[in-house]
Amino acid sequence: MKFDKTNYEGATPSTLCLGCGHDQISKHIIQAFYQEQINPFSLAKISGIGCSSKTPSYFLKQSKGFNSLHGRMASIATGVKIANKNLKVLGVSGDGDTGSIGLGSFLHTVRKNIPMIYILENNGVYGLTKGQFSPTSQKNSSLKKRKTNFLESMDLCDLALSAGCGFIARSFSGDSKQMLTLLKLAIQYPGFAFLDVISPCVAYGNEKDFSHSFSFMKEKRKTLNEMDIIFEDQGPYKDFSAEKTIKIPLPQGSFLILKKLENHDPRKKEQAQKILRNKDHLSTGLLYYEEKENFLEQYNLSKQALVDIEEKTPSPQILDEILDSYR
Ligand SMILES: Cc1ncc(C[n+]2csc(CCOP(=O)(O)OP(=O)(O)O)c2C)c(N)n1
Ligand code: SF4
Numbered sequence: 001m002k003f004d005k006t007n008y009e010g011a012t013p014s015t016l017c018l019g020c021g022h023d024q025i026s027k028h029i030i031q032a033f034y035q036e037q038i039n040p041f042s043l044a045k046i047s048g049i050g051c052s053s054k055t056p057s058y059f060l061k062q063s064k065g066f067n068s069l070h071g072r073m074a075s076i077a078t079g080v081k082i083a084n085k086n087l088k089v090l091g092v093s094g095d096g097d098t099g100s101i102g103l104g105s106f107l108h109t110v111r112k113n114i115p116m117i118y119i120l121e122n123n124g125v126y127g128l129t130k131g132q133f134s135p136t137s138q139k140n141s142s143l144k145k146r147k148t149n150f151l152e153s154m155d156l157c158d159l160a161l162s163a164g165c166g167f168i169a170r171s172f173s174g175d176s177k178q179m180l181t182l183l184k185l186a187i188q189y190p191g192f193a194f195l196d197v198i199s200p201c202v203a204y205g206n207e208k209d210f211s212h213s214f215s216f217m218k219e220k221r222k223t224l225n226e227m228d229i230i231f232e233d234q235g236p237y238k239d240f241s242a243e244k245t246i247k248i249p250l251p252q253g254s255f256l257i258l259k260k261l262e263n264h265d266p267r268k269k270e271q272a273q274k275i276l277r278n279k280d281h282l283s284t285g286l287l288y289y290e291e292k293e294n295f296l297e298q299y300n301l302s303k304q305a306l307v308d309i310e311e312k313t314p315s316p317q318i319l320d321e322i323l324d325s326y327r
């Protein structure tokens with residue numbers, strides 16, 4: 001059975017400001033999940049608090065959803081995945097939600113390698129509470145209403161890399177082609193897939209020199225690589241010349257064909273770190289890729305969802321045996 005596109009659309013029309021980057025991301029999500037024909041009924045979308053965290057109402061209306069507490073999306077998503085590993089988990093968060101109040105939850109979910117797609121809708125401000133600087137606003141960048149940000153900025157991709165994340169990508173809400181491929185790649189990835197999307201806030205964070213504005217993106221953005229996902233039986237790939245092309249096998253039997261536009265191999269951690277620390281440009285594309293055992297595999301957790309296990313509490317006899325084993 002093929003799911004038609006209406007299954008992937010939102011339950012309500014967006015109430016975000018006209019032109020908000022977050023709305024573009026929602027469109028890419030609808031497109032990617034539709035094209036990949038992911039069963040919307042077996043997907044859970046979890047978010048925190050913020051304009052970004054409102055967006056799950058605007059896509060995948062047939063999926064399960066939980067709009068949780070500020071900064072706690074990652075913890076709730078962890079619980080959902082452990083309780084039912086058959087659900088695909090899609091988390092949406094903001095730079096304030098993830099980088100301020102939720103930083104601890106975020107980093108521990110990364111280091112546990114909980115299988116989920118984590119989309120950071122990064123606008124450099126707290127949009128919902130009217131544009132205060134967030135931890136990702138660049139140091140010394142300014143906004144008329146907020147004056148200058150004197151605090152050091154945090155790069156959440158760099159932090160994710162330090163915490164052992166195996167899938168790190170950065171994109172821009174306005175780049176449909178790059179966003180679609182990265183989302184499709186993230187959908188296939190068997191662990192924690194982190195996608196940091198620069199998503200301008202047109203109401204409070206779109207002044208010319210501000211680090212997350214449309215004009216800043218135009219000036220500073222560099223694209224690291226072009227990508228395509230193919231199956232071997234599609235034959236030799238003609239668009240890319242061999243010496244600049246990397247072929248990475250993907251879990252479901254397909255391959256990522258990656259054309260280097262800059263000298264970067266996303267399988268090399270040191271290279272990814274170097275790129276992230278170079279602040280002359282904002283590099284987008286696939287930054288780091290490594291497949292590693294995820295939390296569910298490491299702990300050999302039940303294949304059944306908790307809800308499907310008939311005997312949820314052990315019988316008195318089994319409890320006695322467990323207690324005896326500690327005596
Ligand atoms: C415990 C708690 N502290 C503070 C707030 C106020 N608050 C709501 S959203 C938000 C930040 C939102 O910024 P971000 O996560 O970047 O999302 P955006 O609106 O920019 O998409 C804050 C501080 C809250 N709701 N709950
Ligand atoms: S305030 Fe900013 S982040 Fe929030 S909806 Fe408006 S443009 Fe988007």
Ligand SMILES: [Mg+2]
Pocket residue numbers: 050094095096121122123124125126127134
């Ligand atoms: Mg924000």
